Amino acid sequence: RKEVEQDPGPFNVPEGATVAFNCTYSNSASQSFFWYRQDCRKEPKLLMSVYSSGNEDGRFTAQLNRASQYISLLIRDSKLSDSATYLCVVKGSKFYFGSGTKLNVKP
Amino acid sequence: GAGVSQSPSNKVTEKGKDVELRCDPISGHTALYWYRQSLGQGLEFLIYFQGNSAPDKSGLPSDRFSAERTGGSVSTLTIQRTQQEDSAVYLCASSLIAGTSGSYNEQFFGPGTRLTVL
Numbered sequence: 664r665k666e667v668e669q670d671p672g673p674f675n676v677p678e679g680a681t682v683a684f685n686c687t688y689s690n691s692a693s694q695s696f697f698w699y700r701q702d703c704r705k706e707p708k709l710l711m712s713v714y715s716s717g718n719e720d721g722r723f724t725a726q727l728n729r730a731s732q733y734i735s736l737l738i739r740d741s742k743l744s745d746s747a748t749y750l751c752v753v754k755g756s757k758f759y760f761g762s763g764t765k766l767n768v769k770p
Numbered sequence: 771g772a773g774v775s776q777s778p779s780n781k782v783t784e785k786g787k788d789v790e791l792r793c794d795p796i797s798g799h800t801a802l803y804w805y806r807q808s809l810g811q812g813l814e815f816l817i818y819f820q821g822n823s824a825p826d827k828s829g830l831p832s833d834r835f836s837a838e839r840t841g842g843s844v845s846t847l848t849i850q851r852t853q854q855e856d857s858a859v860y861l862c863a864s865s866l867i868a869g870t871s872g873s874y875n876e877q878f879f880g881p882g883t884r885l886t887v888l
Contacts, residue, residue, distance in 0.1 A: 695875050697875070697876075705881075706861060706879035706880060706881055706882055707813070707861075707877075707879050708879065709876045709877070709878075712875075712876070750812070750813070754875055756826075757815060757818055757826060757828075758803065758815065758818075758875075758877065759815070760805070760812050760813040760815070761812060762811060762812030763812055
């Protein structure tokens with residue numbers, strides 16, 4: 664079983680839509696959680712950390728459910744520029760990256 | 771300030787040759803990571819350095835792969851006797867420390883080295 668699992672997508676949504684991604688992790692002792700964004704043929708970049716109480720950054724909201732071992736990312740009012748692959752990252756003894764969920768925002 | 775840099779950006783080599791990939795982390799970052807990413811795939815952890823501690827080599831796929839980090843800064847990933855399945859983008863990342871505090875764990879990635887083994 665993979666340490667971190669994500670739906671690969673792609674999610675094809677119109678501009679302005681709200682879209683949600685989920686990610687599950689296998690190690691209950693995991694300590695830190697992140698969402699990274701990766702544009703095509705580019706390196707990953709941190710989108711946001713995920714805190715136990717949930718956190719919001721503009722149009723982006725991240726939630727952590729430790730009991731069920733899943734993390735979510737909600738994007739409201741999608742923009743064309745949000746098109747990318749979103750990587751769920753979990754840190755236990757080391758970092759584990761999910762394979763990513765691809766988002767295509769269409770005009 | 772300068773980000774993580776990697777060289778070369780592209781490397782084409784013949785099967786059986788050795789290659790060296792270089793990573794310059796952000797100054798002051800004590801943690802350094804190597805990953806590889808095959809086309810359309812997620813990141814595969816290779817090796818991790820934290821300060822003066824012994825590196826975590828658990829992700830290295832075979833004994834043809836090795837890495838070192840000199841003086842706690844620059845790192846070199848060496849692949850000996852390259853095989854076609856080694857073709858991938860090799861990404862290096864650094865973070866301030868590898869503790870449990872979220873902000874200190876942020877990894878900053880270099881642009882990667884695209885390795886093609888013919």
